[in-house]
Amino acid sequence: GAVVSQHPSRVICKSGTSVKIECRSLDFQATTMFWYRQFPKQSLMLMATSNEGSKATYEQGVEKDKFLINHASLTLSTLTVTSAHPEDSSFYICSTTGIGNTIYFGEGSWLTVV
């Protein structure tokens, strides 16, 4: 079964609204969570790194006020896309390091903004 649970798997929202995506580590603590975005036929692009108990660090070109990241506990990191627009429609996916230094990915979330 999944060791990193991500949901929702698919979400459609109206332009201007906000959407929250959650990633939860199961049976282990995730002090760091990486958030990636993937547009159709393109690769995964790292957006930000969330750290439990501290502010997230964002990659160049990623708006921190638009993509709010919260990592309030050792098992949960959330990404909120605020004031979503159609160009934010993408596949969002999280990853973290688990037992044995293994990298685990969430199942991914398809966001469609209409």
Place this chain on the structure above:
Amino acid sequence: QKEVEQNSGPLSVPEGAIASLNCTYSDRVSQSFFWYRQYSGKSPELIMSIYSNGDKEDGRFTAQLNKASQYVSLLIRDSQPSDSATYLCAVGILGGYNKLIFGAGTRLAVHP
């Protein structure tokens, strides 16, 4: 800017043939390298990881790493139609606690 380059393909091979996927990276100090398989709309699945120069074999898959040339490849022997997917090369950022930089991916099509 750290970069990972892959030929986007598609790479088309007949069933039973060897598929060869290539990747180059720009950060000379990189130490960890990964090949992922991704089906459309799904999460990446780890195929191989490699950390030392040379070859690493796992079943039908062989990863090859040459740090001097900043080159990593993946060979798939006895290719099957079910291997048809996008293969992503990823490089770990030194000190980045498993933060990965991905290539654009190579689409592999194995035809019967």
